[in-house]
Amino acid sequence: MKRRHDVIAYAVSGIAILAFAVVLVFALWRLLETESEMRRNEGDNMLWAISQAQTATLLLDATLARRAGGLEEGSEVERRYNVLLSRLNLLSQGPQARYMADLGFAAPLAEDARALRSLEDVILEKAGLLEAPATEVHFVLDELERDLGRAANESMVAHWDRTGARLDRQREAILQVIVSILAILALGVFLSVTMLRALAQREHMRRTLVREQEVAEIYRSFVALVSHQFRTPLAVIDSSMQRLQRQGDGLSREDIQERARRTRTEVQGLARLVDTTLDAIRLEGGGISVEAHDCEIAQLLERVRERQLAVTPERSITLSIADEVPPYIRTDPLLVEQILGNLLSNALKYSPESESVSLNVRAEGHRILFSVVDSGIGIPQDEQNRLFSRFFRATSAAGTRGAGIGLSISHQLAGVLGGELSFESHSGLGSSFTLALPNS
Amino acid sequence: MSSVRIRKLRAVKETERGRFHALAFFPTVVLTMMLAMGAVSAGASELPSPTGEVLLTVTGNIGQTNDGDRALFDREMLETLPSQTLETRTVVTDGVKTFDGVLMRDLLAWVEAEGETVTASALNDYVIEIPMEDFHDFDVVAATHMDGERLSPRDKGPLWIVYPRDDHEELQDIRYDYRWVWQLIQLEIE
Numbered sequence: 001m002k003r004r005h006d007v008i009a010y011a012v013s014g015i016a017i018l019a020f021a022v023v024l025v026f027a028l029w030r031l032l033e034t035e036s037e038m039r040r041n042e043g044d045n046m047l048w049a050i051s052q053a054q055t056a057t058l059l060l061d062a063t064l065a066r067r068a069g070g071l072e073e074g075s076e077v078e079r080r081y082n083v084l085l086s087r088l089n090l091l092s093q094g095p096q097a098r099y100m101a102d103l104g105f106a107a108p109l110a111e112d113a114r115a116l117r118s119l120e121d122v123i124l125e126k127a128g129l130l131e132a133p134a135t136e137v138h139f140v141l142d143e144l145e146r147d148l149g150r151a152a153n154e155s156m157v158a159h160w161d162r163t164g165a166r167l168d169r170q171r172e173a174i175l176q177v178i179v180s181i182l183a184i185l186a187l188g189v190f191l192s193v194t195m196l197r198a199l200a201q202r203e204h205m206r207r208t209l210v211r212e213q214e215v216a217e218i219y220r221s222f223v224a225l226v227s228h229q230f231r232t233p234l235a236v237i238d239s240s241m242q243r244l245q246r247q248g249d250g251l252s253r254e255d256i257q258e259r260a261r262r263t264r265t266e267v268q269g270l271a272r273l274v275d276t277t278l279d280a281i282r283l284e285g286g287g288i289s290v291e292a293h294d295c296e297i298a299q300l301l302e303r304v305r306e307r308q309l310a311v312t313p314e315r316s317i318t319l320s321i322a323d324e325v326p327p328y329i330r331t332d333p334l335l336v337e338q339i340l341g342n343l344l345s346n347a348l349k350y351s352p353e354s355e356s357v358s359l360n361v362r363a364e365g366h367r368i369l370f371s372v373v374d375s376g377i378g379i380p381q382d383e384q385n386r387l388f389s390r391f392f393r394a395t396s397a398a399g400t401r402g403a404g405i406g407l408s409i410s411h412q413l414a415g416v417l418g419g420e421l422s423f424e425s426h427s428g429l430g431s432s433f434t435l436a437l438p439n440s
Numbered sequence: 441m442s443s444v445r446i447r448k449l450r451a452v453k454e455t456e457r458g459r460f461h462a463l464a465f466f467p468t469v470v471l472t473m474m475l476a477m478g479a480v481s482a483g484a485s486e487l488p489s490p491t492g493e494v495l496l497t498v499t500g501n502i503g504q505t506n507d508g509d510r511a512l513f514d515r516e517m518l519e520t521l522p523s524q525t526l527e528t529r530t531v532v533t534d535g536v537k538t539f540d541g542v543l544m545r546d547l548l549a550w551v552e553a554e555g556e557t558v559t560a561s562a563l564n565d566y567v568i569e570i571p572m573e574d575f576h577d578f579d580v581v582a583a584t585h586m587d588g589e590r591l592s593p594r595d596k597g598p599l600w601i602v603y604p605r606d607d608h609e610e611l612q613d614i615r616y617d618y619r620w621v622w623q624l625i626q627l628e629i630e
Contacts, residue, residue, distance in 0.1 A: 083565075083623070086594055086622070089595045090596075095532065
């Protein structure tokens with residue numbers, strides 16, 4: 001089903017691209033055709049050339065008449081005669097000759113021109129101007145003038161017909177180009193949308209893939225964690241119980257106490273592990289709600305310290321609050337305590353038992369900074385950017401028990417509170433984790 | 441002057457050998473040019489009077505005259521100007537034609553024409569205005585011969601203003617076609 005859908009999508013896109021190209025080429029071709037047709041202006045000046053020949057004919061006739069009346073010089077007649085010949089020559093050359101042939105006037109005009117030239121001596125008075133030839137000249141010129149007049153009419157009709165047809169063709173071409181452009185526009189929109197959708201889909205698929213990889217990674221870590229964090233205590237519990245089963249009577253009271261204590265420690269550890277795992281899952285589901293109210297900073301720190309000392313009474317934790325820190329902060333104390341508690345237990349867990357850990361508070365701009373500083377094993381440089389990932393545990397922490405969840409949760413909680421969690425650490429020298437909270 | 445140039449030319453680098461043989465004609469060209477300039481400058485000092493039939497009359501704003509305030513030209517006078525050959529198609533003939541004549545700008549320089557427009561008149565009463573810049577922008581020729589044959593007043597002679605239509609795209613335009621005055625007899629400079 002999905003594959004058939006893909007095939008159809010490809011086919012549609014392919015057809016659209018092909019149509020786009022075809023329509024574009026078609027529009028271009030029509031435009032070029034129209035443009036080259038517009039360059040052709042044959043016939044526009046033919047009518048002018050014919051009319052000029054007609055005028056030259058009439059003028060020669062009139063000049064001859066005036067010369068007969070003694071009103072005109074012979075040189076003027078010659079000029080008029082030359083001009084007329086020039087006009088007739090023009091009509092019998094190149095494009096003009098073809099045009100006149102199309103109109104059907106090439107032969108009559110050539111005949112007229114021959115008749116005229118045969119009378120050249122008469123016209124230029126090289127022979128005596130006799131009565132009969134003079135009349136003949138007028139007759140030839142009349143004939144020529146009539147032919148030219150008819151040719152002019154035909155030319156005008158042909159020209160208008162051609163112009164009309166050409167305008168029709170150009171209008172049609174322009175309409176086709178307009179329709180083509182609209183089609184190009186529509187296809188362009190379609191192709192763009194298709195492309196953008198494909199890109200978005202690809203991006204979505206990429207993200208999905210990345211998430212799937214992340215999830216797979218988390219599962220792998222989780223499996224490793226479960227196998228390590230859960231099975232070790234279970235193995236300890238199981239072996240204690242086995243001993244009790246086998247040597248139930250042979251054990252001294254201290255032994256039994258010792259086994260029970262160890263079992264309980266392990267069970268507590270497991271319970272804590274389950275709690276933090278559940279916390280993480282709840283946080284993931286957005287199930288954390290912030291209940292902010294004013295709380296005294298000194299008290300808050302004291303509570304965190306007390307709670308930690310209840311678990312590790314032998315360790316020392318020093319508190320210090322800088323002078324510029326206001327007495328109260330508006331925040332959710334439960335979440336802050338959870339974050340600081342996590343930082344503090346980490347600091348103790350990863351530093352030698354002889355070393356004390358300090359919890360300092362200072363104000364900086366609009367923020368209050370809570371720092372937990374230890375001089376423990378530190379975090380290797382190349383693993384620092386993955387420290388807040390869930391289930392991630394630094395290689396240096398391999399010997400210490402932990403789920404790799406605490407810091408990840410703390411980091412998320414800091415965000416929920418509108419603050420941020422950052423750290424500085426040097427392998428073998430110690431670490432300093434800072435929770436920055438907005439000072440409202 | 442030309443000998444100095446030739447010595448400079450002898451010094452051209454090997455890479456310019458290709459251009460060098462074209463320049464072998466240089467002395468001839470320079471000599472011809474000098475002769476032509478000599479002719480023009482001689483003409484500039486005094487325009488000779490026509491001895492044969494007058495083919496062209498130039499009137500209007502000109503510095504050189506030989507008949508009142510007009511400058512008259514016969515064929516012999518036109519032939520003293522450097523001749524120019526032009527190959528082009530025209531709108532009234534088929535195929536490529538070869539025209540011989542003189543450059544319009546040489547002719548106008550000779551009579552010291554000053555102005556914006558040249559009004560050309562023809563034997564057949566055709567009158568048209570041509571912008572002066574045409575003659576400076578293009579090698580427009582006043583042709584006396586087409587395909588080696590002298591232009592006759594019974595066809596398009598004695599003079600035909602011919603534009604180098606094939607060499608310039610912009611000249612292939614109806615708005616230039618009407619400036620091709622044939623049977624040219626008069627130029628008025630304004």
